[in-house]
Amino acid sequence: MQEEVLTNGYELVYKKPSTLTSKPFHYCPGCGHSVVHRLLMEVVEEKGIQESTIGVAPVGCSVFAYDYMDIDMQEAAHGRASAVATGVKRIHPDKYVFSYQGDGDLAAIGTAETIHTVNRGENILVVFINNAIYGMTGGQMAPTTLLKQVTSTTPYGRTHEQMGYPLRITELLAQLPGAYYVSRHAVHTVNAVRKLKKAIEKSFDYQKLNRGTCFIEVVSNCPSGWKMTPLESNKWLEENMFPSYPLGDIKVPKDK
Amino acid sequence: MIRGTVVIERDICKGCELCIAACPQESLGLSSSININGYRFAELIQDNCTGCVNCALVCPDVAITVYRQPKSAIKKAV
């Protein structure tokens, strides 16, 4: 094998998880989506739960999430992923079920489904990618778009008078009794990636307890939509997104 | 120093440079040539990789496989 020749007897310390398909990601250079895909599948591989994990993909840039994750998956209509995941989980209460959704999907068109899924305490993991923009349709304003942020539908910057305020839906959801574990993360640095993976691991463990919904927000970037290089987008993320969307646990289980 | 190396799958790399920024050893740089998709790709530019895995952790395209000198080999060298 080519790699063995190259590595000259070195030990393998990191490789792509077997639970990702061989298809290269279609995402733009530097996009955080595929990092989150990979972490989910790393956890599924390490826990050995490929056979008992069912995912639900959203509408948005990650509409083809099921092309990359080598597990049974369903593609939901825009905003309805958590309702679809509810249907799957109710049929297979012993399986691990997660939905993967963006900010437009989860916090605009799917707000009702999101809130009620968490309020019912569905025993699923909801992964919420917040990059403050509609990436797939060309960079329009999202519910999480920051004030003054320029998008293709807020060309002069978002104003609350016209378009309301950035929706901090994660804080809102954390107030619901059905929410068991709510945490906000990022994937812009090595440390952030490691922390997110831990959170995903915990969420899968919690799902076995049947005590409510696990909700992980990932504050992510959109280099194309923000019209920046990937490195610039990660800097912008730290400087502009984190003040509105601070990282860390928002609700942790009290009954442990 | 622990020695390591990376294998970067050049044709799926999109040249986002996140790995370059994440590398504490400044081992990585962008190629001068382009891959099949027209991207300049990340490559090792110095032989000082420690196999710390940072580049692979932030790589959005899972293009990087990381190898490290076995611990036994380090002892032998010492």
Added chain:
Amino acid sequence: MEQTKEKTGTSKSNNQALLMKGNEALAEAAIRAGIDAYFGYPITPQSEILEYFTAEMPKRHGIVLQAESELAAINMIYGAAGAGGRVMTSSSSPGISLMQEGISYIASAQLPCLIVNVNRGGPGLGTIQPSQGDYFQATKGGGHGDYHLIVLAPASVQEMADFVFDAFRLAEKYRCPAMILADGALGQMMEKVVLPEEGSLPKTEKPWATVGKPATRERNIITSLFIDPEKMEGINKQLQGKYKLIEDEVRFEEIALDDAEIALVAFGLSARVCQKAVDISREKGFRVGLLRPITLYPFPKQAISNLADKVNFFLVVEMNAGQMVEDVELAVKGKRPVYFTGRMGGMIPTPEDVAAEIEKLVHSLSLSEVK
């Protein structure tokens, strides 16, 4: 008189008849059909279905969930059907409109499920009274894209129960969502019903379902997204091919048509009105018969075409502004005149209204010789 008895899938455990509301008979039949889950949202005149499940399922088997909206309910159906469950939802007209997005996705993803529409008058919020105003929506697709549902139209409380079994049998045979298109009167009225036997509907294999991917097979993906137009057209062709096959499942009932010179065509509650109108008209000496489509999709085109060679004219009776009449006209292909009479907005035509219309048409057409 039903032409296709072999197509009914129900077997009765005993002949014990019960007096039940249409909505409740339908819900009880669904439990007996072994449904795994029901997801729904209250709306008049079908809320008894949800209420029945919430009362019965905890004592028996299956999941019942009152969703936050019809949108959520139909997407729970999508998830649960995709996961291999035998699942159903029910609503009434405005709620069914809300579900159309999800129904289109379910049709495209080729998931079997049952959707019950206890039709009320519209458009808009309309009225809670019975109507057949959703015929177009039910039979022509309803949502976006090229698709159809299998649509069964009951005309009695007995059929409200029996058609649950038939709908699941067809939906699972063809991996196609099925709809029972009833109306507010059928849902609310009480009649004698002999319920289908519990457990008499066998479970079907669903190797395509998302149940978790074992190492031994490729992953199962439930999706309606085929971004490559050639692939999408391939899916379209597959669906159309399926609909062609489904035409074999056509069901209709013929009443007093052997010697008929005038054919009434009506479905559901209107057909019951027409059955009485046939009696009244025949007493007056008019040779009137009735063709009742039982499956609205597939539509009994051939039966109506055949009838066009025998009768002098058609009168289509509906509780809407004239919807199925268009399908009758297409089937008749101009061979005979096709007339329409109907009531809208929750009004039900009386047998006397229909008989009077027949008499009026006969006289105005100078067809008194048909007497």
